[in-house]
Amino acid sequence: MNILEIKNLKKIYHTPKIETLAVKNFSFNLKEGEFVAIVGPSGCGKSTILNMIGSLDNKSDGDIKFNKDIKIGYMLQQDALFNWKTVLDNCLLGLEIKKIKDKNYVLNLLEKYGLKGFINSYPTSLSGGMKQRVALIRTLATKPDLLLMDEPFSALDYQTRLSISDYVYRIIKEEHKTAIMVTHDIAEAISMADRVIILSSRPSTIKRIVDINLTDKKTPIDNRKTKEFPYYYELIWKEIDHV
Amino acid sequence: MYSEEHKRYLNKIKRYNFLIRISQILLFIVFIVVWQILSDKKIINPFIFSSPKKIITCIINLHKTNNLYKHIYITTLETCISFILGTIIGLIIASIMWWNKYIAKVIDPYLTIINSLPKIALGPIIIIWAGSGMKAIIIMALLISVIVSIINIYQGFTSVDDIKIKLMKSLKANKLQIFKKLIIPSNTSIIINTLKINVSMCLIGVIMGEFLVSKAGIGYLIMYGSQTFNLDLVISGIFILCILATIMYYLIISIEKRLSLKN
Ligand SMILES: Nc1ncnc2c1ncn2[C@@H]1O[C@H](COP(=O)(O)OP(=O)(O)OP(=O)(O)O)[C@@H](O)[C@H]1O
Ligand SMILES: [Mg+2]
Numbered sequence: 001m002n003i004l005e006i007k008n009l010k011k012i013y014h015t016p017k018i019e020t021l022a023v024k025n026f027s028f029n030l031k032e033g034e035f036v037a038i039v040g041p042s043g044c045g046k047s048t049i050l051n052m053i054g055s056l057d058n059k060s061d062g063d064i065k066f067n068k069d070i071k072i073g074y075m076l077q078q079d080a081l082f083n084w085k086t087v088l089d090n091c092l093l094g095l096e097i098k099k100i101k102d103k104n105y106v107l108n109l110l111e112k113y114g115l116k117g118f119i120n121s122y123p124t125s126l127s128g129g130m131k132q133r134v135a136l137i138r139t140l141a142t143k144p145d146l147l148l149m150d151e152p153f154s155a156l157d158y159q160t161r162l163s164i165s166d167y168v169y170r171i172i173k174e175e176h177k178t179a180i181m182v183t184h185d186i187a188e189a190i191s192m193a194d195r196v197i198i199l200s201s202r203p204s205t206i207k208r209i210v211d212i213n214l215t216d217k218k219t220p221i222d223n224r225k226t227k228e229f230p231y232y233y234e235l236i237w238k239e240i241d242h243v
Numbered sequence: 244m245y246s247e248e249h250k251r252y253l254n255k256i257k258r259y260n261f262l263i264r265i266s267q268i269l270l271f272i273v274f275i276v277v278w279q280i281l282s283d284k285k286i287i288n289p290f291i292f293s294s295p296k297k298i299i300t301c302i303i304n305l306h307k308t309n310n311l312y313k314h315i316y317i318t319t320l321e322t323c324i325s326f327i328l329g330t331i332i333g334l335i336i337a338s339i340m341w342w343n344k345y346i347a348k349v350i351d352p353y354l355t356i357i358n359s360l361p362k363i364a365l366g367p368i369i370i371i372w373a374g375s376g377m378k379a380i381i382i383m384a385l386l387i388s389v390i391v392s393i394i395n396i397y398q399g400f401t402s403v404d405d406i407k408i409k410l411m412k413s414l415k416a417n418k419l420q421i422f423k424k425l426i427i428p429s430n431t432s433i434i435i436n437t438l439k440i441n442v443s444m445c446l447i448g449v450i451m452g453e454f455l456v457s458k459a460g461i462g463y464l465i466m467y468g469s470q471t472f473n474l475d476l477v478i479s480g481i482f483i484l485c486i487l488a489t490i491m492y493y494l495i496i497s498i499e500k501r502l503s504l505k506n
Contacts (some may be wrong), residue, residue: 054413056413073413074413074414080404080406082429085427096492097416097420098415208333
């Protein structure tokens with residue numbers, strides 16, 4: 001079942017001197033439970049598309065239709081944790097805004113994903129990977145049906161990046177979320193996504209959508225060792241416009 | 244529990260801090276003693292430069308005639324009123340400007356103009372408009388403190404990380420929630436700093452106002468002293484002002500400590 005249908009999405013940015021056509025003719029459908037990655041050259045309009053889906057930005061034209069009354073969670077590139085709040089309070093921010101008092105779900109998540117000992121610590125005493133995990137739990141706290149992630153791991157070093165993407169993947173699958181992830185990293189896209197959308201350079205339109213079929217699909221790190229992996233890598237690499 | 248070396252290290256720090264305190268006190272004592280000796284030996288003219296003993300006598304006299312506390316009270320009261328009013332007005336206007344960028348843009352040049360104007364130039368007008376009483380003094384202090392607070396606080400409000408605002412929007416926070424849960428808490432240190440500046444700004448304004456119009460207060464005391472060529476009174480006034488300013492400063496510091504303990 002389609003959770004989201006996008007038709008002919010278009011975005012023009014206006015500044016006093018120039019107008020920039022960032023996105024045009026962007027259409028695609030997202031199925032419930034699916035994990036879709038968006039790749040494309042820098043500045044092509046990936047963040048713009050996510051912002052419009054999450055209604056953080058106005059669209060110029062086109063349709064974004066949700067087939068249910070779904071909740072959206074947004075995960076930013078930077079963790080954007082508040083230094084004056086503890087880990088727990090940071091995670092509860094979304095609930096606080098909605099004036100919901102129930103902490104149990106968040107406490108469960110923190111415990112389940114290895115942050116139990118840090119509930120009352122402040123973000124300054126956490127490592128980059130831990131902060132990113134806290135940021136994810138903050139996003140999950142409001143129980144979103146659809147997760148939008150804009151290069152969620154790009155602030156991390158390679159090691160942490162691999163293990164966190166495993167973590168995040170596990171969380172998303174265990175909590176049965178649908179997700180759209182923007183990334184620069186082709187390997188990351190193949191190892192995590194069911195489908196990879198390749199965008200052209202600006203104004204971005206869909207160049208190609210690649211279905212990822214790996215034998216023995218498991219965790220992202222394991223998926224990188226499958227025999228189809230190099231093939232997809234080659235395929236996507238060739239499709240992306242390189243500057 | 245500690246190793247010998249660590250104990251020695253701690254001792255060294257203790258001795259060092261003690262030395263600093265002792266030197267501070269000594270410096271003060273030496274200053275007072277040298278001043279007294281110089282004026283006793285008539286090396287400096289005691290009539291113009293006064294002396295510690297004369298200042299103490301002067302303050303005791305003020306105390307006996309009950310005038311001392313009246314003047315301190317008046318100046319403190321004026322400073323407190325203008326400090327509280329100034330902080331509240333500054334916060335409110337800065338918030339309005341953050342809330343509505345249009346208003347901010349419209350009043351921006353006027354803020355700059357008022358800010359760069361030497362407020363003392365407005366003294367005569369203030370006297371005519373507000374009369375020669377406490378009202379005029381408070382207006383003077385407000386003029387001096389408010390604009391700086393507005394500019395500082397607004398600057399802090401607008402320099403909040405865009406990413407964090409985006410985060411709040413993604414969590415569906417409305418503007419009031421963004422303001423209360425992000426803008427204010429991330430600006431506590433800027434607000435506290437503005438309070439510190441505000442206290443001294445208000446004191447400057449109050450003394451300036453008292454120079455111009457008043458019938459009471461430390462500023463009046465100093466002015467009266469200089470007009471009657473009673474330099475003992477002038478320097479006593481300055482001395483009392485020093486103490487007053489220090490006390491106010493430490494009050495703000497203790498508020499700051501209490502707030503940062505909470506975090
Ligand atoms: N607020 C804005 N005002 C004007 N132009 C903008 C604005 N935001 C983005 N753009 C332009 O729109 C285009 C797409 O930007 P976007 O941030 O969506 O790219 P991106 O694909 O996410 O890039 P990256 O991979 O570097 O993050 C860029 O050319 C950018 O210059
Ligand atoms: Mg981007």
